Amino acid sequence: MKYNFSAGPAHLAPEVIKEAANGILDINGSGLSLLEISHRSKDFMSIMDEAVALTKELLNVPDTHEVLFLTGGASTQFAMIPYNLLPEGGTAVYVNTGAWAKKAIKEAKRFGNINVVASSEDKNFNYFPKGYTIPSDASYFHITSNNTIFGTQVHDFPESPIPVVCDMSSDILSRPIDVSKFDIIYAGAQKNLGPAGTTLVIIKKDAAARSGRDIPTMLNYQTHIDKGSMFNTPPVYAIYVSMLAMRWLKKSGGVESIQKRNEEKAKMLYNEIDSNPLFTGTTAVEDRSLMNVTFLLTKPELADEFLKAATEAGISGIKGHRDVGGFRASIYNAMEVEGIEKLISVMKEFSLKTA
Amino acid sequence: MKYNFSAGPAHLAPEVIKEAANGILDINGSGLSLLEISHRSKDFMSIMDEAVALTKELLNVPDTHEVLFLTGGASTQFAMIPYNLLPEGGTAVYVNTGAWAKKAIKEAKRFGNINVVASSEDKNFNYFPKGYTIPSDASYFHITSNNTIFGTQVHDFPESPIPVVCDMSSDILSRPIDVSKFDIIYAGAQKNLGPAGTTLVIIKKDAAARSGRDIPTMLNYQTHIDKGSMFNTPPVYAIYVSMLAMRWLKKSGGVESIQKRNEEKAKMLYNEIDSNPLFTGTTAVEDRSLMNVTFLLTKPELADEFLKAATEAGISGIKGHRDVGGFRASIYNAMEVEGIEKLISVMKEFSLKTA
Numbered sequence: 268m269k270y271n272f273s274a275g276p277a278h279l280a281p282e283v284i285k286e287a288a289n290g291i292l293d294i295n296g297s298g299l300s301l302l303e304i305s306h307r308s309k310d311f312m313s314i315m316d317e318a319v320a321l322t323k324e325l326l327n328v329p330d331t332h333e334v335l336f337l338t339g340g341a342s343t344q345f346a347m348i349p350y351n352l353l354p355e356g357g358t359a360v361y362v363n364t365g366a367w368a369k370k371a372i373k374e375a376k377r378f379g380n381i382n383v384v385a386s387s388e389d390k391n392f393n394y395f396p397k398g399y400t401i402p403s404d405a406s407y408f409h410i411t412s413n414n415t416i417f418g419t420q421v422h423d424f425p426e427s428p429i430p431v432v433c434d435m436s437s438d439i440l441s442r443p444i445d446v447s448k449f450d451i452i453y454a455g456a457q458k459n460l461g462p463a464g465t466t467l468v469i470i471k472k473d474a475a476a477r478s479g480r481d482i483p484t485m486l487n488y489q490t491h492i493d494k495g496s497m498f499n500t501p502p503v504y505a506i507y508v509s510m511l512a513m514r515w516l517k518k519s520g521g522v523e524s525i526q527k528r529n530e531e532k533a534k535m536l537y538n539e540i541d542s543n544p545l546f547t548g549t550t551a552v553e554d555r556s557l558m559n560v561t562f563l564l565t566k567p568e569l570a571d572e573f574l575k576a577a578t579e580a581g582i583s584g585i586k587g588h589r590d591v592g593g594f595r596a597s598i599y600n601a602m603e604v605e606g607i608e609k610l611i612s613v614m615k616e617f618s619l620k621t622a
Numbered sequence: 623m624k625y626n627f628s629a630g631p632a633h634l635a636p637e638v639i640k641e642a643a644n645g646i647l648d649i650n651g652s653g654l655s656l657l658e659i660s661h662r663s664k665d666f667m668s669i670m671d672e673a674v675a676l677t678k679e680l681l682n683v684p685d686t687h688e689v690l691f692l693t694g695g696a697s698t699q700f701a702m703i704p705y706n707l708l709p710e711g712g713t714a715v716y717v718n719t720g721a722w723a724k725k726a727i728k729e730a731k732r733f734g735n736i737n738v739v740a741s742s743e744d745k746n747f748n749y750f751p752k753g754y755t756i757p758s759d760a761s762y763f764h765i766t767s768n769n770t771i772f773g774t775q776v777h778d779f780p781e782s783p784i785p786v787v788c789d790m791s792s793d794i795l796s797r798p799i800d801v802s803k804f805d806i807i808y809a810g811a812q813k814n815l816g817p818a819g820t821t822l823v824i825i826k827k828d829a830a831a832r833s834g835r836d837i838p839t840m841l842n843y844q845t846h847i848d849k850g851s852m853f854n855t856p857p858v859y860a861i862y863v864s865m866l867a868m869r870w871l872k873k874s875g876g877v878e879s880i881q882k883r884n885e886e887k888a889k890m891l892y893n894e895i896d897s898n899p900l901f902t903g904t905t906a907v908e909d910r911s912l913m914n915v916t917f918l919l920t921k922p923e924l925a926d927e928f929l930k931a932a933t934e935a936g937i938s939g940i941k942g943h944r945d946v947g948g949f950r951a952s953i954y955n956a957m958e959v960e961g962i963e964k965l966i967s968v969m970k971e972f973s974l975k976t977a
Contacts, residue, residue: 269652271654271658273663274660275660275855276660276855276858279655279657284647285647287657288643288647291642292643297624298624300634300642302631302634302863303633305629305939306818338695338698338819339693339694342854346841455855457855461657463657463661463859464858464860483701483729483732484700484701485694485695485698485701499695500630500631500812502819503819504818504859505819505859584660
């Protein structure tokens with residue numbers, strides 16, 4: 268048995284993987300692989316329709332918003348957002364909460380004035396900035412809801428007088444959100460949604476091309492709204508597996524149910540970190556991520572040995588990002604409680620053995 | 623038995639599909655699915671390295687060029703090319719050979735002056751323009767090597783005094799090419815290379831960001847050259863299946879060998895079209911595509927019945943594009959001679975039955 272704590276691409280439910288392999292061999296009893304049929308075929312169109320419908324249902328997306336499946340990852344969104352929302356000479360507001368927020372800011376600066384209204388860079392992003400005021404005279408406010416590398420997450424979104432854009436790449440579908448409060452939500456699929464290769468975008472219809480710029484066709488949200496994400500050949504298989512993962516999520520009780528499980532899983536692991544003298548968390552307790560649990564050894568010289576013990580127990584993907592060091596357990600929706608229990612038991616045993 | 627003549631996403635060799643399903647269940651005996659491991663893992667890095675190495679080997683790519691696996695399809699390349707190659711106020715030269723060339727031209731016009739030096743639009747793109755002169759005072763010359771919709775293909779690339787950019791989405795790896803003659807070759811994978819979800823780009827190193835423009839990071843070829851197509855999470859699975867298809871191609875004798883088979887397959891089918899009174903080709907004979915064989919019934923009222931007969935024989939994907947009508951048999955690398963024989967036998971039988 269393997270326990271996959273990879274930060275992304277990340278663990279998928281075993282039944283999703285099994286079904287994902289079946290679709291390669293024969294989709295819907297057609298005698299053809301999903302990889303070789305037209306994206307305009309009924310078999311794929313129904314997959315695309317179901318992926319969109321499941322997103323709408325699971326996140327309670329209002330009719331004011333469209334659901335798109337694009338490519339290029341969050342990194343492409345970093346440019347599409349200002350291209351569509353920031354007029355020439357305009358200003359946008361960003362919060363700097365870590366590596367991905369910084370990349371979003373860097374890209375937006377090509378397009379206009381970027382006001383970084385808050386940052387946690389002073390403490391290597393180990394907390395989530397709070398208590399700042401969002402100016403009302405800017406085009407939009409951009410926030411990253413969960414910071415995969417640093418293990419922080421926003422638990423209360425700030426009230427904003429201007430349209431809100433949120434990078435939810437690492438916590439989309441992990442908890443209920445009020446979609447109506449966002450003009451754009453975007454998420455690379457490869458963490459909490461599905462495999463690498465597609466990017467979910469939930470966009471308020473009137474946000475597309477709002478900037479008045481001459482936008483390249485593929486970077487214009489209106490292109491994809493008009494064509495239902497089928498302007499050109501979509502990433503067929505990545506959308507299929509994302510759809511399967513959302514089917515699984517629905518069957519598992521939906522987003523409210525998975526939130527409870529996510530809270531339970533995170534609580535178990537943080538409790539161990541806080542109570543076991545060999546381990547210590549890296550972030551402010553109130554800003555801890557329910558998705559990416561970052562921790563250090565209080566005896567750093569034992570790190571290699573701990574990694575070895577974990578690997579021998581079938582645990583993979585827990586080496587921390589180089590910007591934080593130590594360890595990171597990514598415990599997205601698909602991670603079972605059993606995996607958390609396994610990791611905790613390894614931590615307990617290792618602590619006793621090395622005490 | 624199914625015979626899949628889909629124009630794209632298109633037929634893949636059965637052994638590629640089988641291996642593609644195995645990688646979903648367990649990659650390299652790791653106990654993990656390829657869908658859920660890090661793109662920085664050794665298992666995926668070796669896949670990416672092999673995909674690049676196979677492209678270089680199969681197409682004899684010189685050291686002056688880089689091989690990239692990107693996302694966004696040819697449609698994204700339509701913008702990336704002028705963004706990188708066309709300076710502000712500059713001119714580029716395009717040939718208009720059909721729907722995809724038109725889209726490339728439309729997009730390039732956002733960036734500068736586009737000189738459409740030749741077009742076959744006067745005859746609904748049923749031939750490939752020849753005998754035009756490429757001006758020497760433009761930034762680049764753009765050509766589409768094969769026109770999936772209209773069934774035409776360039777058999778002799780024109781000599782160009784300026785850098786050549788070629789959309790080879792539907793005939794990449796179908797024949798040897800002299801890569802050194804191109805500054806950029808690009809191809810959506812989903813026709814002759816692999817599944818939907820990745821775009822192959824072969825680029826002369828000094829072509830990236832040559833325009834002097836402020837290019838969004840993800841649209842700048844230099845970003846992807848510097849990071850070996852790993853600037854952000856790549857479309858892991860689409861690259862894996864493309865790599866498997868190239869392994870298969872190498873095992874099948876490589877590009878020169880597949881070219882012979884492609885020529886043989888196309889000759890068989892065109893011979894039937896030319897000798898069977900019920901069928902007629904749609905394009906100039908000298909410009910016929912070896913990839914997409916377009917044809918009409920001389921008794922158009924029998925079209926539905928012919929489609930039915932073909933479907934009953936296990937043939938799928940031969941309905942022609944609405945811009946041409948009739949039928950289209952896409953016979954990319956992976957199509958076996960057996961599939962061609964099956965289609966020909968259906969054509970013969972149907973012709974006798976309805977004579």
